[in-house]
Amino acid sequence: xxxxxxxxxxxxxxxxxxxxxxxxxxxxxxxxxxxxxxxxxxxxxxxxxxxxxxxxxxxxxxxxxxxxxxxxxxxxxxxxxxxxxxxxxxxxxxxxxxxxxxxxxxxxxxxxxxxxxxxxxxxxxxxxxxxxxxxxxxxxxxxxxxxxxxxxxxxxxxxxxxxxxxxxxxxxxxxxxxxxxxxxxxxxxxxxxxxxxxxxxxxxxxxxxxxxxxxxxxxxxxxxxxxxxxxxxxxxxxxxxxxxxxxxxxxxxxxxxxxxxxxxxxxxxxxxxxxxxxxxxxxxxxxxxxxxxxxxxxxxxxxxxxxxxxxxxxxxxxxxxxxxxxxxxxxxxxxxxxxxxxxxxxxxxxxxxxxxxxxxxxxxxxxxxxxxxxxxxxxxxxxxxxxxxxxxxxxxxxxxxxxxxxxxxxxxxxxxxxxxxxxxxxxxxxxxxxxxxxxxxxxxxxxxxxxxxxxxxxxxxxxxxxxxxxxxxxxxxxxxxxxxxxxxxxxxxxxxxxxx
Numbered sequence: 001x002x003x004x005x006x007x008x009x010x011x012x013x014x015x016x017x018x019x020x021x022x023x024x025x026x027x028x029x030x031x032x033x034x035x036x037x038x039x040x041x042x043x044x045x046x047x048x049x050x051x052x053x054x055x056x057x058x059x060x061x062x063x064x065x066x067x068x069x070x071x072x073x074x075x076x077x078x079x080x081x082x083x084x085x086x087x088x089x090x091x092x093x094x095x096x097x098x099x100x101x102x103x104x105x106x107x108x109x110x111x112x113x114x115x116x117x118x119x120x121x122x123x124x125x126x127x128x129x130x131x132x133x134x135x136x137x138x139x140x141x142x143x144x145x146x147x148x149x150x151x152x153x154x155x156x157x158x159x160x161x162x163x164x165x166x167x168x169x170x171x172x173x174x175x176x177x178x179x180x181x182x183x184x185x186x187x188x189x190x191x192x193x194x195x196x197x198x199x200x201x202x203x204x205x206x207x208x209x210x211x212x213x214x215x216x217x218x219x220x221x222x223x224x225x226x227x228x229x230x231x232x233x234x235x236x237x238x239x240x241x242x243x244x245x246x247x248x249x250x251x252x253x254x255x256x257x258x259x260x261x262x263x264x265x266x267x268x269x270x271x272x273x274x275x276x277x278x279x280x281x282x283x284x285x286x287x288x289x290x291x292x293x294x295x296x297x298x299x300x301x302x303x304x305x306x307x308x309x310x311x312x313x314x315x316x317x318x319x320x321x322x323x324x325x326x327x328x329x330x331x332x333x334x335x336x337x338x339x340x341x342x343x344x345x346x347x348x349x350x351x352x353x354x355x356x357x358x359x360x361x362x363x364x365x366x367x368x369x370x371x372x373x374x375x376x377x378x379x380x381x382x383x384x385x386x387x388x389x390x391x392x393x394x395x396x397x398x399x400x401x402x403x404x405x406x407x408x409x410x411x412x413x414x415x416x417x418x419x420x421x422x423x424x425x426x427x428x429x430x431x432x433x434x435x436x437x438x439x440x441x442x443x444x445x446x447x448x449x450x451x452x453x454x455x456x457x458x459x460x461x462x463x464x465x466x467x468x469x470x471x472x473x474x475x476x477x478x479x480x481x482x483x484x485x486x487x488x489x490x491x492x493x494x495x496x497x498x499x500x
Contacts, residue, residue, distance in 0.1 A: 007034060007207035007208040007356070007357065007359075008034055008035055008207060009034070009035050009037070009205060009206040009207045009208070010026055010030075010034050010035065010036050010037070010206065010207070010208045010209075010210070011037050011038075011039065011196065011204055011205075011206030011208070011209050011210070012026075012036070012037065012038040012039065012209075012210045012212055013039055013181060013196060013209060013210065013211055013212060013213050013218065013219055014038075014039070014040055014211070014212035014213040014214065014330075015038060015040030015162065015166070015176075015212070016040075016162055016212065016214065016328070017158050017161060017162050017165075017328065017342060017345060018212040018214075018327045018328025018329065018330075018345045019038055019040060019162075019210075019212035019327075019328075020038070020162045020163075020165035020166045020169060021162075021165055021327075021342075021345050021346065021349055022210050022212060022327050022345075022348075022349045022352070023036055023038045023165070023166070023169040023174045024064060024165040024166075024168045024169040024172070024174075025063075025064060025349045025350070025353055026174075026349075026352070026353065027168075027169045027172035027173050027174040028064055028065070028168070028169075028172045029353050030353075030356075031172070031173070032173070035175070036169070036173065036174045036175070037174070037175045037176075037177060037204060037206070038169070038174055038175070038176050038177070039176075039177045039179060039181065039196055039198070039204055040176070040177075040178070040179075041178065041179055041180040041181075042178065043180060044180065051155055051156055051157060051158055051268045051270065051275040052080060052083075052153075052155050052255045052266070052268050052275075052336070052339040053080065053153040053154050053155070053156065053339055053342050053343070054099070054153045054338070054339050054340065054342075054343050054431075055099050055151050055152060055153045056343055056346060056431075057153055057154060057342060057343065057346060058152070058153065058154075060346045060350070063350075064168070066168070069491055069492050069493065071161075071164065072154065072156075072488070072491070072492045073492040073493060073494060074160060074161075074163075074164045075154075075156040075157050075160040075161045075164060076156065076157045076160060076270045076271040076272045076273075077154040077155060077156035077157075077270065077271065077488075077492075078154070078155045078156075078251045078253065078269060078270055078271060078484070078485070078488055079142045079152050079153075079154065079155075079253045079484065079487075079488065080099075080152060080153045080154055080155045080253060080254060080255060081098060081099055081100075081133040081134070081136055081137040081142070081150075081151075081152055081253045081254055082096055082097050082098035082099050082100075082133055082134065082137055082254050082255075083096070083097045083254060083255045083256070083257050083338070083339070084096050084137075084254050084255070084256045084257070085097060085257050085259075085387070085440075085443060086256065086257070086258045086259065087258060087259040087260070087393075088257075088259045088264075088387060088391060088393075088443070088444060089390075089391060089392055089393075089443065089444050089445045090391070090392045090393055090445075091393065091395065095439065095440075095442075095443025095444075096128065096134045096137065096138070096254070096439070096443075097338075097436060097439050097440055097443070098131050098133040098134040098137065098151075098435075098439065099133050099151040099152060099153060100131055100132055100133035100134070100150065100151045100435070101131070101151075101435050102115075102127060102128075102130045102131040102134075102435050102438070102439070103115065103130040103131075103470050104466075104470060106454060108452065108454045109423075109451075109452035109454050109455065110422075110423075110424070110434050110435070110438065111130065112127070112422055112438050112442075112448070112451070113422050113451040113452040113454070113455040114451075114455045114458070114463070114466070114467075115127055115130070115467075116422055116448055116451040116455070117451055117455035117456055117458075117463070118463055118467055121460060121463065123463075123464075123467060125467065125471060127438075127439075127442065129471050129474065130467075130470050130471060130474060131435075131474070132149070132150060132473075132474050132477055132478065133150060133151055133152070135474050135475070135478045136150070136253070136477075136478050136481060137252070137253050137254040139478050139481075140250075140252050140253065140483060140484050141253070141478055141481040141482060141483060141484055141487075142253045142481060142482070142484040142487050142488070143481040143482055143487055145477070149477075152253075153339070155251070155255060155268045155269060155270055155275075156270065157270055157272075158342070177198070177202075177204060179198035179199060179200065179202060180198060180199045181196050181197070181198060181213070181218055182197050182198060182199045183196075183197040184196060184197070184218060184219055184222065184223035185197055185203070186223060190322075191224075191322060192322045192323040192324075193206070193209045193219060193223060193224070193322065193323055193324050196209075207323065208323050208324075208325070208356075208357075208361075209323060209324045209325070210324075210325050210326075210327050210352070211324055211325065211326045211327065211330040211331075212327050212328050212330060213330055214328065214329040214330060215311065215329050215330070215333070216330070217316070217326065217329075217330040218330075219324050219326075219330070220316060220318075220319075220321060220324050220325075220326040220330055220331070221316070221330070223324075224321050224322060224324055226316050226317055226318040226319075226321040226326070227316070227317035227318065228312075228314055228315070228316055228317060228332075229314050229315050229316075229317055229332075230312060230313075230314045231313045231314040231315070231381055232312055232313050232314070233405070234313075234381065234385045234405065234407060234408065235313040235334070235335060235381065235384055235385060235388070236281045236283065236388075236398075236401070236402070237263045237264075237279045237280060237281045237313070237335055238281060238282050238310060238311060238312060238313070239279070239280050239281075239282050239287060239290065239308075239309065239310050239311070240277055240278065240279045240280070240308075240309045240311070240335075240336075241277060241278050241287065241290050241291050241294055241306050241307065241308055241309070242275070242276070242277040242306070242307040242309070243276050243277065243294065243295075243298065243302055243303075243304055243305075243306050243307065244273050244274070244275060244276070244302070244303040244304040245273060245274045245276055245298050245299060245300035245301060245302055245303060246273060246274075246300040246301040246303060247269065247270075247272070247273055247274055247300060248274075248299045248300040250483070250484070250485040251269030251270060251271065251274075251484065251485055251488075252269055252484065253484040255267070255268050255339065256268075257337060258297075259393075260278070260280075260293060261284070261285070261395065261396040261398060261399070262280050262281050262284035262285035262290075262396065262398040263278065263279045263280035263281055263285065263290075263398070264278075264279050264337070265277065265278045265279070265293075265294065265297065266278075266279070266336065271485075271488065271489075271492075271494065273303060274299070274300060276294065276298045277294070277336075278290050278291075278293060278294040279335060279336070279337070281398055282310075283398075284396070284397055284398040285398075287308060291306055291308075294306075311333050311335070312333065313332075313333055313334060313335055313381075314332055314333070315331065315332035315374060315377040315378075315381075316330070316331045316332050317374075318366075318370055319331045319332075319348065319369065319370050319373040319374065320361070320366045320369045320370055320373075321366075323360075323361065325348070325352060325369075326348075327345055327348045327349060327352075328341070328344070328345045328348070329341070331344070331348065331373070331377075332344075332377055334377065334380050334381060334384060335384065337384050337387060338380070338383060338384060338387075338432075340380050340431070343431065344376065344377065344380070347373065347376055348373060351369055351372060351373065352369075355368070355369055375428055375430075376430075376431065378408075378410070379427075379428075379430040379431060379432070380431060380432075381408075382407075382408055382410055382411040382414070383431075383432050383436070383437070383440070385407050385408070385411055386411060386414075386415070386437075386440055386441065386444065387440065387444065388402040388405075389402060389403065389405065389407050389411070389415075390415065390440075390441065390444035390445060390446050391403050391444060391445075392445055414437065415441065415446060418437070418438075418441050418446060418448060419446055419447075419448060419449060420448070420449055420450065421448065421449075421450055421451075421452075422448035422450060422451045422452065423452075424437040424438060
């Protein structure tokens, strides 16, 4: 059936990770049905700090038919099993947020209820001992397991990922136009975007425009004034400094998030180098002090000059407005604490593909897209706030502010429910599942006061057998796995890099 009204001309404003993720998906999915054009300028740099990802990217790459080994070799990627949080609950304390499940859930209650009951029966083994991904990460091991029994993501070079996707998109017919956007031309009759005017006078017309211009949001905000919800009263960090260093040891299969007196630092090991950065609140630390702190804690020779960034956490009120859709930083920013930036790009792109209009967009389609995208961001927002709010640190004005601040009712309810009952409910397919909330809440010091009565149904012998068999399975599996970087090197067909 011919659909003459389908948007034939999709124009992507901006490149980088968001632009090329969108271009690759649209060009591969739509093929000759639509004309995909991406406009970017080599003179405009990209943020390029999104080196740590979460498991949905594995599925995204598979959807696009991307071979994993080829992708990892091209992006110098390593595997990631979770995040090690250090100094968040208190100085010297640490916990691990893994990507996998812990123990074995019953249909009526999560494994944490059985573990909590076991603690009252004299069992002292930590909750961590029942998580395969966590123990593999601590041991520095990785392997693909049968039946996808291990959950993982990637630590990658986002600039190389964008370049990889660009080659793919262009081979599928995407047309790249070099140029800086000088002006966004609106249709005088309906207020939609009619065209992008580039330096030099070139005019790029389109039917549907994707704003991938980053924090500048040239289309969605600069031209269409979609509005922005500021969340800095809950997520106060507003600055970052990033720097790349040479590797000094084999890369581990996890990211480190190390809290300091006014924010936190990241360390992300790739095949060929390490990504480092510091996130800070400018009310409590200036950029010079942040840089000094970062340079005083990094390891290895510096490979790049410091990259300074300022940002405001929050979300665009309308992610889709008129004939323009914000993708990536133009739609909002959650800060990189749980590696969700690339995920939000992915969610937007997949929704665009699924909800592509046949003709002029329906107001109901637009409202549904905005509701789903904004809900994603609110749920991620709450998970990030949890890391700051649930702290026992009182050693600096920043942490005292975080501990005392009011939080959204949606988060307050989740914390209180878990503290009172040990329960976590996942709503509307939210990104972070029950075990993620359990690991972070217990890691930050929130311990349940009760548990589900079904946990007490097991006899003492049955409970001991269950727990011992779960621990044994984790231990046996991890012991049989190879060292992480040896596996990466063999899998990607690269030689192990020598490190000092």
